[in-house]
Amino acid sequence: MSDKAQKTVNTAPAEALEKFLIPTLFGPWAAEVVERAAPKPGERMLDVGCGTGPAARLAAERVGPTGNVIGLDLDPGMLEVGRRCAEQAGRRVDWCQADVIEMPFDDDIFDIVLCCQGLQFFPDKLAALREMRRVLKRDGLLVASIWRDVAFCPGHLAISRALAEQSGTKPAPMPPFSLSDPDEIRSLAQAAGFGRMDISSVRKVSPFGSASEFVDALAAGAPSTRKALQSLDQRKKTAVISSVIESLRAYTDTDGLRLPMESHILMARP
Numbered sequence: 686m687s688d689k690a691q692k693t694v695n696t697a698p699a700e701a702l703e704k705f706l707i708p709t710l711f712g713p714w715a716a717e718v719v720e721r722a723a724p725k726p727g728e729r730m731l732d733v734g735c736g737t738g739p740a741a742r743l744a745a746e747r748v749g750p751t752g753n754v755i756g757l758d759l760d761p762g763m764l765e766v767g768r769r770c771a772e773q774a775g776r777r778v779d780w781c782q783a784d785v786i787e788m789p790f791d792d793d794i795f796d797i798v799l800c801c802q803g804l805q806f807f808p809d810k811l812a813a814l815r816e817m818r819r820v821l822k823r824d825g826l827l828v829a830s831i832w833r834d835v836a837f838c839p840g841h842l843a844i845s846r847a848l849a850e851q852s853g854t855k856p857a858p859m860p861p862f863s864l865s866d867p868d869e870i871r872s873l874a875q876a877a878g879f880g881r882m883d884i885s886s887v888r889k890v891s892p893f894g895s896a897s898e899f900v901d902a903l904a905a906g907a908p909s910t911r912k913a914l915q916s917l918d919q920r921k922k923t924a925v926i927s928s929v930i931e932s933l934r935a936y937t938d939t940d941g942l943r944l945p946m947e948s949h950i951l952m953a954r955p
Contacts (some may be wrong), residue, residue: 694818698908703737706906709891713741714948715801716831717887719747721950722828727751728796733785733817734758734803735940738767738778744799745776757781759910786812800829802948805864814877818955819901829951833886834865837947840891840899843932848913850928851921860909867949874953882953891940896930 721738726749732741735756745754749889756778764780767945771778782788786809798817803816807813824954835842841859849856864870867884874882893899903910914922936943 694761694765696765698906698947699737699760699762701905702763703766703770703917704906705902707739709800709893710903710946711736712739713889713891713955716743717889718799718801718830721847721952722797722799722826724748724752726796726836726943729753729794730755730797730799731790731795731820732756733788733798733800733813734806734929735767735801736760736763736803737770738780738797738920740801741767741778742774742776743769744773744797745778749885750777753779755779755781757783757785757837759784782860786816788816788820792819793822794824795820796822796825798825798827800827802830802832802861804831805862810864810873811876814873814879818878819933821955823955825955827849827874827951827953829871829953831864831949831951833947833949835859835862837888838862838945839936840896840933840942840944840946841903843929844897844903844910844925846899846932847925849926851917851925852913857858870949870951874951879955881955882951884952885950887945887950888945888947891946892940893944896933896937896942897926899942899944900926900929901907901931922952 724747728748730744730748735741735758738756741754741756748754748941756767762784764782768780785807798821828879844857845859870884904914933942
């Protein structure tokens with residue numbers, strides 16, 4: 686990326702994601718995926734749909750100076766913020782702007798491919814998995830996290846219901862939870878050429894200062910929530926926040942909001 690191109694990149698969405706949602710919602714899952722992948726010194730690893738690269742940064746420490754970690758994303762703003770964060774943390778990560786279905790890598794070159802909460806967003810999931818399979822070594826490992834149904838993520842469920850109530854519509858499907866069926870995940874992975882796989886469900890708790898802070902974090906870092914809230918007048922926005930606070934009261938104590946979320950973890954080999 687040229688200096689001129691860097692100056693025109695919109696990094697605001699990536700900066701909001703890194704500030705508000707990586708520490709709470711995505712960072713713990715990035716750590717889980719890296720821990721499951723267990724990268725070793727000297728290994729070569731690819732983080733697909735890396736966003737600002739929380740998993741890539743963690744993995745870079747594990748593979749050490751003799752290894753190599755590449756973070757791949759289509760959004761140059763995410764890569765720019767990821768590069769900045771990696772440099773500040775002293776982590777060596779290479780960055781690649783490319784589409785997951787047209788990755789500019791040779792066959793069979795990565796020991797590990799990670800995909801943290803990205804697969805459900807790819808328009809052609811099978812093509813994306815086939816590309817991940819293509820660039821993996823024959824004894825390589827894919828580790829992907831994919832949210833379970835929104836019913837297992839009460840914070841997002843509360844927001845979905847509150848927004849629907851105020852807009853006078855039925856709760857809209859939420860893209861982050863669109864690949865929640867483990868049988869569908871397994872079928873896609875098999876069709877992409879993965880022969881050995883395991884899918885498990887994991888529960889984690891995300892901390893927020895309050896339910897209101899949770900709504901604010903999603904409004905800042907999640908484009909779909911931000912757009913939905915912006916379509917409402919102030920009275921309806923206030924009603925949404927009040928509804929979410931009431932719905933999440935069972936998860937709130939004197940320390941704030943402790944929000945459970947569940948995700949599938951796919952571990953697959955060619």
